[in-house]
Amino acid sequence: xxxxxxxxxxxxxxxxQTVTLRCDPISGHDNLYWYRRxxxxxxxxxxxxxxxxxxxxxxMPNNRFLAERTGGTYSTLKVQPAExxxxxxxxxxxxxxxxxxxxxxxxxxxxxxx
Amino acid sequence: xxxxxQSPEALRLQEGESSSLNCSYTxxxxxxxxxxxxxxxxxPEFLFTLYSAGEEKEKERLKATLTKKESFLHITAPKPxxxxxxxxxxxxxxxxxxxxxxxxxxxxxx
Numbered sequence: 001x002x003x004x005x006x007x008x009x010x011x012x013x014x015x016x017q018t019v020t021l022r023c024d025p026i027s028g029h030d031n032l033y034w035y036r037r038x039x040x041x042x043x044x045x046x047x048x049x050x051x052x053x054x055x056x057x058x059x060m061p062n063n064r065f066l067a068e069r070t071g072g073t074y075s076t077l078k079v080q081p082a083e084x085x086x087x088x089x090x091x092x093x094x095x096x097x098x099x100x101x102x103x104x105x106x107x108x109x110x111x112x113x114x
Numbered sequence: 115x116x117x118x119x120q121s122p123e124a125l126r127l128q129e130g131e132s133s134s135l136n137c138s139y140t141x142x143x144x145x146x147x148x149x150x151x152x153x154x155x156x157x158p159e160f161l162f163t164l165y166s167a168g169e170e171k172e173k174e175r176l177k178a179t180l181t182k183k184e185s186f187l188h189i190t191a192p193k194p195x196x197x198x199x200x201x202x203x204x205x206x207x208x209x210x211x212x213x214x215x216x217x218x219x220x221x222x223x224x
Contacts, residue, residue, distance in 0.1 A: 004157070033211070042118070043158070043201070045211040056210055091157055100146030100165070100205035103212065105157035 002026065004106035006092050012112045018080040021109045025074070025094030032075050033095070033103060034067060038088040046090075049075060050098060061086075082113045117141045118204050120215035127222050130191050135200055135218040138184040143207025147185045149178050150201040152217070158201055192222045 005024045013019050025032045034046040046065070047057040051072035060067070064083070069075040079086050089110050093103040121136045139147065146165050150158035162171045164180035171178050175196060177188040187200055199219045203212040 035212075035214075042216045043203075043212075043214040045209075045213070048210055058209075059211070093157075098210060100163065102148070102160045102163060104160060105150075107155070107157045 004092055004094050004104055006090075006106040006109050008109060009107065010110045010112075012114065013082055014114055015084055016081045018078065019082055019111060021077045021079075021090050021111070023075045023077070023092030023106060025092070026096075026104055029094035029096050029104075030072065031095040031098050031103075032069060033093040034075070034077055035091040035093065035105075036088050037091065037108075038085075043091065046077075055098075079111070082111075084113050087111055087113045117206070117213045118202055118215035120200075120202050120218050122218065123216065124219040125221070127189070127192050127220065129193060129222055129224050132188070132190045132192070135187040135189070135202075135220070136184060137187070137202030137215055139202075139204045139213075141204045141206040141213060144204055145207050146205040147180050148203040148205065148212060149176075149185070149187055150203065152199045152201055161200075187218075189220070192220075194222045194224050196220065197222045 007022045032049040035043050037043045045059040048055045049069045066078045089108045091108045093105045095103045118139045149161040152158045162178040167182045175190045179186045199217040201217045203214045
């Protein structure tokens with residue numbers, strides 16, 4: 001069974017540009033989560049999808065971040081326009097069930113905004 | 115305010131030298147306490163979930179325990195391949211999400 005995959009693995013963009021991150025969850029997992037780790041800080045929750053619906057987006061930093069999950073399969077996270085403080089590692093995780101059950105993480109996308 | 119605090123931040127062990135990592139949490143209504151392992155450049159890898167105080171789980175040289183305020187990850191007779199960052203995360207009752215600590219970076223020296 002394939003794990004959670006993320007693309008790209010690295011992205012370097014200039015301030016003001018747009019970047020789109022993609023996450024493919026484990027097949028059959030309705031629950032998809034985005035997290036972010038900023039240097040020196042802990043991994044923090046961004047949002048949670050159940051199928052194509054946003055269940056909780058309270059962790060999104062501001063309206064420059066837009067997440068979508070069309071068709072309830074893969075998800076994209078777009079940052080527009082990017083700012084320096086958006087640099088970090090963005091992780092996607094998926095889970096078969098909602099609630100306190102194991103979430104399987106992808107390898108992450110390292111975003112550097114210069 | 116930190117909900118999950120891990121200590122020590124970094125730990126160097128000689129191969130075979132057992133030790134314990136601490137994770138203290140202040141979340142209300144804990145529904146699960148998770149331990150993950152993370153290697154450099156990779157995503158967190160699931161290890162354990164503990165659901166109630168007194169619960170213990172083991173996997174190879176790792177043993178996780180849970181009390182009402184903290185969890186411990188015991189590493190028995192570690193090997194160099196146990197070198198990694200160990201992450202603790204609490205699943206809080208009002209929010210459907212994991213709240214992570216900063217991690218314990220463990221280096222096991224041959």
